[in-house]
Amino acid sequence: MESPQTSGTINLRRLYIKQLLDAGEKEIYSEETLDLFLTLEQFREKIENCQQCPLGKVRTKFVFGCGNPHAKLMLIGEAPGRDEDLQGIPFVGRAGHLLDKILKSVNFTREEVYIANILKCRPPENRDPEPEEVQQCFPYLSKQIEMIKPQIICCLGRIAAQFLLGAxxxxxxxxxxxxxxxxVRVFVTYHPAALLRSEQYKRPTWEDMKRLRRYYLKINNLPEEKFG
Ligand code: SF4
Structure with a gap:
């Protein structure tokens, strides 16, 4: 059962978001979307103190995920890096800015997608996640996917793709x-951090994202678009 404290927090958030809506600042949150946002928030509050794997002891902030709760496109990366660990938000810093540009290049905005990682806590020195850590953490992501019900998932990088697809x-x-x-249809492309390390990944990422966008337009009966 929901604790009075959790319920109070949720009510405050609801009030706050309603005020934003009234002020016309968050038109993206319809009442239905707001309800799902709050359901996700309740889930976040339930798991944000998780200590199921050793990463819980070394994180600065838990990084749940963010974006439109009714996103048709969900992006999944590997794990929080330094900036994400400090801010508690996925894909901030240089890789995050590049991700915004990649999305924009195929006519998505960050506000309309949902972004999360395979792990919710930062592995020390950004090492690869251990299989046991993913095993502990993955049910959280799985639950988010189940709640958000995206049409498309895009795995950003090898780690996300291998763990999500069991490949x-x-x-x-x-x-x-x-x-x-x-x-859910799953596409795989390079992690923005890989593009920052090497220009050679830009062109294939662009091709992957165009293919993803065309699929998105097709299944939503939207007109074709021209890119770049
Ligand atoms: S990485 Fe996941 S399983 Fe491990 S402590 Fe963080 S939230 Fe819990």
């Missing part, structure tokens, strides 16, 4: 195909 192939191989996660 072992290289990223180069993984991005050659599309997949299903339950009923």
């Amino acid at each position: 072992k192939s290289t990223l180069g191989r993984l991005r050659e195909n599309d997949y299903q996660y339950d009923d």
Whole structure:
């Protein structure tokens, strides 16, 4: 049962968001979306003190995920980095700014998508997640996917793709195909941090995102668009 404290917090958030809506500042949150936002917030409050794996002891902030609760596109990265660990928000810092640009290049905005990671706490020195950590943490992401019900998931980088799809192939191989996660179509592309390290990944990422956008337009019966 919901504790009085949690219920009070949720009510305050509801009031706050309603004020934003009244002020016309968050038109993206319809009443229905607001309800789902609050359900996600309740879930976040339930798990934000998680200590299920050793990363709980070394994190600065828990990074739940953010974005439109009714997003048709959900982006999944690997794990929080330094900036994300400090701010508690996924994809901030240089990689986050680049992600915004990548989205914009195919006519998505950050406000209309939802962004999360395979892990919710930062591995020390940004090392790869351990399988045991993912095993502990993945049910949280799975629950978020179940609540948000996106039409499309885009895995950003090898780690996200391998863990979500239970695959072992290289990223180069993984991005050659599309997949299903339950009923959701999954695309795979490079992590923005890889593009910051090497320009050679820009062109293939652009191609992947155009393909994803065309699929999105098709399943939503939207007109074709021209890119760049
Ligand atoms: S990484 Fe996930 S499982 Fe591990 S402590 Fe953080 S929230 Fe819990």
